[in-house]
Amino acid sequence: MTGKTFEYAPAPESRAVVDLASSYGLFIGGEFTAGAGSATFKTINPATEEVLAEVTEAGEADVDRAVAAARRAYERVWGPMPGRERAKYLFRIARIVQERSRELAVAESLDNGKPIRESRDGDLPLVAAWFFYYAGWADKLEHAGLGTEPRALGVAGQVIPWNFPLMMLAWKIAPALATGNTVVLKPAETTPLTALLFAEICQQADLPAGVVNIVTGAGPTGQALVTHAGVDKVAFTGSTAVGRGIARSLAGTDKRLTLELGGKAANVVFDDAPLDQAVEGIVNGIFFNQGHVCCAGSRLLVQESVADEVLERLKARMTTLRVGDPLDKNTDVGAINSAAQLARIRTLSDTGDAEGAERWSAPCTLPDHGFWFAPTIFTGVTQAHRIAREEIFGPVLSVLTFRTPAEAVAKANNTPYGLSAGVWTEKGSRILWMAEQLRAGVVWANTFNKFDPASPFGGYKESGYGREGGRHGLAGYLR
Amino acid sequence: MSGSERVEVRKTYKLYVGGAFPRSESGRSYVVSDSRGRFLANAAQASRKDGRDAVVAARKAQPGWAGRTPYNRGQVLYRAAEVMEDRREQFVEQLRAAEGVGQRKADTFVDAVIDRWVWYAGWADKVAQVLGGANPVAGPYFNLSVPEPTGVVAVVAPAGPLLGLVSVVAPAIATGNTVVVIASQPHPLPAVTLGEVLATSDLPGGVVNILTGSAAEIAPWLASHRDVDALDLTGVDVDGDAGELARDLEAAAAETLTRVRRPEPGADWLATPGLDRLSWTLETKTVWHPIGI
Numbered sequence: 001m002t003g004k005t006f007e008y009a010p011a012p013e014s015r016a017v018v019d020l021a022s023s024y025g026l027f028i029g030g031e032f033t034a035g036a037g038s039a040t041f042k043t044i045n046p047a048t049e050e051v052l053a054e055v056t057e058a059g060e061a062d063v064d065r066a067v068a069a070a071r072r073a074y075e076r077v078w079g080p081m082p083g084r085e086r087a088k089y090l091f092r093i094a095r096i097v098q099e100r101s102r103e104l105a106v107a108e109s110l111d112n113g114k115p116i117r118e119s120r121d122g123d124l125p126l127v128a129a130w131f132f133y134y135a136g137w138a139d140k141l142e143h144a145g146l147g148t149e150p151r152a153l154g155v156a157g158q159v160i161p162w163n164f165p166l167m168m169l170a171w172k173i174a175p176a177l178a179t180g181n182t183v184v185l186k187p188a189e190t191t192p193l194t195a196l197l198f199a200e201i202c203q204q205a206d207l208p209a210g211v212v213n214i215v216t217g218a219g220p221t222g223q224a225l226v227t228h229a230g231v232d233k234v235a236f237t238g239s240t241a242v243g244r245g246i247a248r249s250l251a252g253t254d255k256r257l258t259l260e261l262g263g264k265a266a267n268v269v270f271d272d273a274p275l276d277q278a279v280e281g282i283v284n285g286i287f288f289n290q291g292h293v294c295c296a297g298s299r300l301l302v303q304e305s306v307a308d309e310v311l312e313r314l315k316a317r318m319t320t321l322r323v324g325d326p327l328d329k330n331t332d333v334g335a336i337n338s339a340a341q342l343a344r345i346r347t348l349s350d351t352g353d354a355e356g357a358e359r360w361s362a363p364c365t366l367p368d369h370g371f372w373f374a375p376t377i378f379t380g381v382t383q384a385h386r387i388a389r390e391e392i393f394g395p396v397l398s399v400l401t402f403r404t405p406a407e408a409v410a411k412a413n414n415t416p417y418g419l420s421a422g423v424w425t426e427k428g429s430r431i432l433w434m435a436e437q438l439r440a441g442v443v444w445a446n447t448f449n450k451f452d453p454a455s456p457f458g459g460y461k462e463s464g465y466g467r468e469g470g471r472h473g474l475a476g477y478l479r
Numbered sequence: 480m481s482g483s484e485r486v487e488v489r490k491t492y493k494l495y496v497g498g499a500f501p502r503s504e505s506g507r508s509y510v511v512s513d514s515r516g517r518f519l520a521n522a523a524q525a526s527r528k529d530g531r532d533a534v535v536a537a538r539k540a541q542p543g544w545a546g547r548t549p550y551n552r553g554q555v556l557y558r559a560a561e562v563m564e565d566r567r568e569q570f571v572e573q574l575r576a577a578e579g580v581g582q583r584k585a586d587t588f589v590d591a592v593i594d595r596w597v598w599y600a601g602w603a604d605k606v607a608q609v610l611g612g613a614n615p616v617a618g619p620y621f622n623l624s625v626p627e628p629t630g631v632v633a634v635v636a637p638a639g640p641l642l643g644l645v646s647v648v649a650p651a652i653a654t655g656n657t658v659v660v661i662a663s664q665p666h667p668l669p670a671v672t673l674g675e676v677l678a679t680s681d682l683p684g685g686v687v688n689i690l691t692g693s694a695a696e697i698a699p700w701l702a703s704h705r706d707v708d709a710l711d712l713t714g715v716d717v718d719g720d721a722g723e724l725a726r727d728l729e730a731a732a733a734e735t736l737t738r739v740r741r742p743e744p745g746a747d748w749l750a751t752p753g754l755d756r757l758s759w760t761l762e763t764k765t766v767w768h769p770i771g772i
Contacts, residue, residue, distance in 0.1 A: 084594055084597065084598065087597060087601065088597065091557060091597065129550060132550070132553065132554065132557075133550070133604060133605075135601065136553065136600065136601020136602065136603075136604070136605060137601065137605065138601075139598060139601070139751075140598075140601060140602070140605065143605075143609055143754065144609075145609070405772045428768055428769075429768065429769045429770055429771045429772070430771070430772055432621045432768060432769075432770040432771075433770050433771050433772055436770060453604075454549075454550075454604050454605075454608065470608065471605070471608045471609070
């Protein structure tokens with residue numbers, strides 16, 4: 001070989017498998033209905049800025065109607081239904097998600113901008129698995145170690161983010177329904193489409209009317225939902241700032257609350273780590289899903305003795321990342337979800353430059369339309385820099401170094417967040433020692449960004465409270 | 480009968496071993512009658528050799544089955560429920576013929592059988608979370624206990640055509656064991672049809688092996704078999720002199736310390752099961768690892 005490389009030919013996934021309506025109503029009481037007002041908003045493809053569909057903006061009257069439908073379904077149908085029958089509806093949903101997974105994956109990539117490889121191989125299999133797993137719990141709640149007669153809470157108001165739209169829906173709806181609650185869910189305003197397709201799936205599964213209600217809208221819709229007097233339980237995934245506001249507005253009420261918020265995870269690489277494997281883990285940790293991941297490994301803590309070598313290999317690996325068309329099966333990094341998010345990433349990155357860190361971006365050609373940000377690392381970052389303290393929620397990695405395990409722990413825990421952490425070392429005892437010391441809800445060792453419906457997920461400190469996934473994920477929906 | 484009337488094609492009822500449907504190597508069969516004594520079919524009468532072949536098939540399938548993810552095993556068991564629901568009329572008809580029960584009772588039992596597959600499908604990826612866990616030992620050690628399947632389970636299925644059979648087989652395979660089961664001698668036909676369901680449910684061949692014939696004849700060879708890890712005597716008759724059989728089987732099993740589950744006369748198979756049929760075919764493995772820099 002003379003160093004000549006072959007270019008990838010385009011390998012686009014067909015979008016013909018998705019049949020989107022030009023406009024969508026609200027899914028309330030088992031039917032798509034118009035909103036009480038006339039407000040709508042457009043959801044766009046962030047890779048092209050093309051309008052995908054027009055979506056109804058739910059107002060207070062609509063939220064009221066949805067909560068009433070959920071209450072009715074809870075009292076008359078879903079609450080009294082034996083667990084083994086509820087289970088069968090959830091199994092049906094899991095199966096339909098599996099059957100329609102190609103279509104849903106394409107819809108997700110269109111609306112969100114994430115690479116089809118991730119929506120197809122990551123999001124969708126997990127969505128089906130989440131429903132399958134919690135389906136099995138519906139008739140086994142007394143075995144979950146949560147008391148002998150666990151009971152549902154009632155109506156759950158759920159607000160989810162735009163980074164894993166359908167997966168976050170599954171994380172919220174599957175355990176809520178398995179435990180006998182009914183739900184009103186608000187998807188994020190930039191990614192409502194797969195939730196609306198999910199409403200169709202509820203219809204195909206003959207899920208009783210009102211058990212799942214989907215109201216679309218932005219912040220005010222979410223606020224109306226979480227503060228509605230008819231909601232017994234609020235589950236929110238999103239930013240720490242909004243989560244704090246929800247906790248404040250629920251103070252003094254009887255509503256239960258679980259929050260899955262921001263993160264600034266440390267990914268700690270020791271000098272004995274298998275470096276190629278670690279570099280893959282660093283790349284996966286921060287560039288997976290364009291870094292739009294609350295548990296992203298956004299702070300690399302690398303042991304000083306291997307820092308240069310790790311950085312060299314990391315940069316080499318980053319130059320091979322393919323940034324572009326989310327529907328291309330070879331794409332590694334897709335589009336930033338929205339103009340607003342892109343602006344936020346740019347602003348924070350600029351503070352990195354201003355505060356004295358050194359920026360390096362992978363050389364890549366970004367498309368002319370849509371929202372894009374090249375995979376970027378900052379070196380020479382100190383703990384005082386904003387890019388080491390604040391969640392960027394984009395493909396931007398801050399690199400810091402350490403000398404001793406104790407210093408790694410101190411730096412890793414030096415954050416108000418505590419969602420996740422990564423540890424890379426060949427030494428098992430050190431992995432377990434680090435896991436003990438780290439104040440984080442999930443610790444990945446020699447791997448990163450792993451999710452499974454059987455595994456609890458959630459944060460310490462200002463990353464929120466409550467756990468989703470596993471046996472623990474039932475607790476937030478039972479009394 | 481007019482000359483033009485169509486003559487039905489009847490099914491040959493055979494064993495289900497290693498994913499195939501062989502006749503008994505012995506060439507024997509026995510007459511199966513309906514509740515009023517009328518001839519229904521000839522069922523294969525399994526021999527000692529058939530029992531051994533079945534254990535070989537079960538052993539061969541076991542590592543692969545246990546190596547599947549629990550999620551995958553759960554989906555396969557759920558698939559069995561789907562396929563069974565699809566063929567429910569056939570099972571209802573067979574239960575009515577076998578036991579002479581009415582439509583309603585047969586419906587109740589077939590519903591319960593299908594729901595039992597769903598119940599155990601859900602357990603496949605949860606049993607470790609309920610029966611395993613971290614142990615807070617007094618020292619700098621990570622200590623975790625996980626359940627693992629014991630291996631090959633030989634089962635004498637309870638009397639009755641179907642619900643008891645599924646209730647003893649499903650929990651054993653949900654956790655990764657493989658099974659050799661001797662179906663109820665008077666009611667072998669639904670058991671063979673169940674084999675057809677399993678053969679079309681993505682269950683790997685050899686995970687469930689169904690023998691029809693005499694438990695008194697075959698079970699002693701399974702009880703003393705060195706490659707059988709657990710022996711479920713649930714369906715062994717304990718009335719009068721028959722009680723000796725259960726004792727002899729348990730004694731034979733003792734030679735290789737095969738785990739034994741004793742006969743369970745009068746069990747209520749319609750009741751929601753607990754965890755015990757899952758836990759008794761599981762071993763607990765505890766892993767220690769030091770914690771330190």
